[in-house]
Amino acid sequence: MLLAGVAQGCVYALVALGFVLIYKATETVNFAQGDLMMLGGFFALTSSVILGWPYWATILFAVVAMAAVGMLIERLVLRPVLGQPAFTVVMITIGVGYVLRGVVTMIPGWGTETYTLPTPFSEGTFKVGEVIFAVQQLAVIGMTAALVAALYVFFRFSKLGVAMQATSQNQLAAAYMGIPVRRVNMMIWGLSAGVAAFAGILLAPVTFVHSNMGFIGLKAFPAAVVGGFGSVPGAIVGGLIIGLVEAFAGRYMPEGFKDVAAYVVVLVVLMFKPSGIFGETARKKV
Amino acid sequence: MSAHLPDMILELANVEASYGPVQALRGVTLAVPKGKIVTVLGANGAGKSTILKTISGIIDPSKGQIRFEGGEIQSRDPAWIVRRGISHVPEGREVFPLLTVEENLRMGAYTRSDAEGIAQDIDMVYAYFPILKERFRQEAGLLSGGQQQMLAISRALLSRPALMLMDEPSLGLSPLLTQEIFRIITRINREKGNTILLVEQNANMALEVADYGYVLEVGRIVMEDTCKRLLEKEDVQEFYLGMKAQGVRGQRRWKKKKQWR
Ligand SMILES: Nc1ncnc2c1ncn2[C@@H]1O[C@H](COP(=O)(O)OP(=O)(O)OP(=O)(O)O)[C@@H](O)[C@H]1O
Numbered sequence: 189m190l191l192a193g194v195a196q197g198c199v200y201a202l203v204a205l206g207f208v209l210i211y212k213a214t215e216t217v218n219f220a221q222g223d224l225m226m227l228g229g230f231f232a233l234t235s236s237v238i239l240g241w242p243y244w245a246t247i248l249f250a251v252v253a254m255a256a257v258g259m260l261i262e263r264l265v266l267r268p269v270l271g272q273p274a275f276t277v278v279m280i281t282i283g284v285g286y287v288l289r290g291v292v293t294m295i296p297g298w299g300t301e302t303y304t305l306p307t308p309f310s311e312g313t314f315k316v317g318e319v320i321f322a323v324q325q326l327a328v329i330g331m332t333a334a335l336v337a338a339l340y341v342f343f344r345f346s347k348l349g350v351a352m353q354a355t356s357q358n359q360l361a362a363a364y365m366g367i368p369v370r371r372v373n374m375m376i377w378g379l380s381a382g383v384a385a386f387a388g389i390l391l392a393p394v395t396f397v398h399s400n401m402g403f404i405g406l407k408a409f410p411a412a413v414v415g416g417f418g419s420v421p422g423a424i425v426g427g428l429i430i431g432l433v434e435a436f437a438g439r440y441m442p443e444g445f446k447d448v449a450a451y452v453v454v455l456v457v458l459m460f461k462p463s464g465i466f467g468e469t470a471r472k473k474v
Numbered sequence: 475m476s477a478h479l480p481d482m483i484l485e486l487a488n489v490e491a492s493y494g495p496v497q498a499l500r501g502v503t504l505a506v507p508k509g510k511i512v513t514v515l516g517a518n519g520a521g522k523s524t525i526l527k528t529i530s531g532i533i534d535p536s537k538g539q540i541r542f543e544g545g546e547i548q549s550r551d552p553a554w555i556v557r558r559g560i561s562h563v564p565e566g567r568e569v570f571p572l573l574t575v576e577e578n579l580r581m582g583a584y585t586r587s588d589a590e591g592i593a594q595d596i597d598m599v600y601a602y603f604p605i606l607k608e609r610f611r612q613e614a615g616l617l618s619g620g621q622q623q624m625l626a627i628s629r630a631l632l633s634r635p636a637l638m639l640m641d642e643p644s645l646g647l648s649p650l651l652t653q654e655i656f657r658i659i660t661r662i663n664r665e666k667g668n669t670i671l672l673v674e675q676n677a678n679m680a681l682e683v684a685d686y687g688y689v690l691e692v693g694r695i696v697m698e699d700t701c702k703r704l705l706e707k708e709d710v711q712e713f714y715l716g717m718k719a720q721g722v723r724g725q726r727r728w729k730k731k732k733q734w735r
């Protein structure tokens with residue numbers, strides 16, 4: 189059960205990570221993040237079930253395709269409203285979410301049905317001593333860890349990754365350095381959507397693929413807040429906390445509490461640390 | 475106007491620029507000779523930073539031409555302008571606070587891909603500012619104001635610019651540190667041959683290190699001359715150097731400070 193919580197938390201963490209990446213770079217809260225994940229799930233479904241590709245190719249395809257979708261959304265929908273009040277931009281991301289959900293239900297073969305995404309991981313469990321492990325959950329945890337490690341290396345050591353950090357910290361200075369700020373922001377949207385697709389694939393065995401699976405974003409959002417909106421490690425820790433709390437709440441608390449648990453955690457954390465666990469207090473320069 | 479002398483690296487001709495309804499530049503014409511230090515003086519809000527931002531492509535001029543090494547560069551993309559050889563040390567330093575000192579420097583070299591040359595240039599700025607070498611793994615946001623200014627200047631050097639735009643490098647620094655920074659600016663100019671366009675409130679310092687000076691008032695150039703002669707002019711002394719008749723000196727000083735932050 190602990191493992192189930194961690195595995196679920198991993199998915200929240202990845203969606204929260206998507207929120208945070210975009211927020212840090214563009215100061216926009218992208219409410220379509222969950223729907224990007226959902227679309228990623230459908231891309232995976234298409235390549236896996238309809239085209240019959242192997243699991244790994246499916247992941248690659250969904251991530252790359254979603255990265256392209258993310259960049260297109262930035263270029264076509266968000267860049268034209270650059271400089272508008274934050275509220276307008278947030279409303280637009282909510283609109284994008286609706287559109288994505290609508291489009292998915294209209295596409296033949298996708299629609300409003302619920303699908304299973306085949307995975308190579310068995311449904312089985314195995315026992316080490318007294319502890320029971322579910323293969324599926326271990327796979328989710330392992331893949332999340334691998335992705336997070338890859339992202340860490342990218343942000344820390346690659347020129348583009350450091351430039352993305354620089355752009356998030358100070359756009360004006362980034363422009364003075366000759367960093368193409370708009371293109372970098374577009375790539376951050378792509379990265380964020382790619383991560384969302386990955387999360388969608390990991391989530392698929394749990395909730396199946398359907399057009400409303402994006403509502404999990406409503407749980408990932410508190411995860412980002414708990415971690416301190418704008419902190420990458422915070423998003424991951426926040427995701428894990430929410431996942432664990434939910435798992436325990438589902439077991440030991442009255443029916444129904446599980447679904448509000450995430451928000452209770454938010455309230456408690458914000459009471460004691462208003463900027464979130466990893467929150468930077470007023471360090472960011474505009 | 476010395477518009478077509480071949481040794482002018484940068485020329486602005488009747489440049490106008492606005493922020494929405496606020497017109498910040500009302501026809502600025504100036505020229506910067508290659509290899510020299512030129513300064514633009516002016517009070518708060520005169521439009522000094524706007525001139526530099528317009529040259530860097532952060533702001534598009536509504537009228538006028540900017541020529542750099544013979545070609546027109548107005549309204550181009552900032553990244554394109556950096557690649558052409560202009561770098562900008564922004565007002566208030568604007569370092570990347572969560573990146574390390576060395577990462578900041580590497581971002582200064584973003585437009586370059588010659589790893590060896592970049593490594594050499596990083597060593598070069600460490601020689602100018604040894605404190606940066608000591609702190610190379612520290613987050614830039616944790617440096618002192620003076621150290622951040624050193625980093626901002628170094629970062630701008632990393633693109634190997636032919637022309638450096640410096641916006642109030644003495645802002646918020648102690649007189650001692652200001653002197654040190656200006657000493658190094660002149661050294662860079664002499665040793666590397668970078669042309670420098672320097673915007674300053676600290677007129678004393680600026681006129682001391684620069685070769686030629688312009689005085690800007692509400693978006694217009696109202697005076698220009700060699701720095702030597704500007705230093706001797708009465709109204710420059712009065713308004714920018716705070717040297718009036720002895721009797722009211724204390725009071726003027728105080729006023730000047732207040733007005734110039
Ligand atoms: N982002 C902006 N939006 C609107 N108006 C602006 C903006 N930036 C500058 N201005 C206006 O443009 C004029 C020139 O500003 P600028 O920053 O160039 O002055 P400055 O000479 O650099 O002053 P300081 O010495 O205070 O740095 C001022 O009247 C200022 O109020």
Ligand SMILES: [Mg+2]
Pocket residue numbers: 522523524565641
């Ligand atoms: Mg200024």
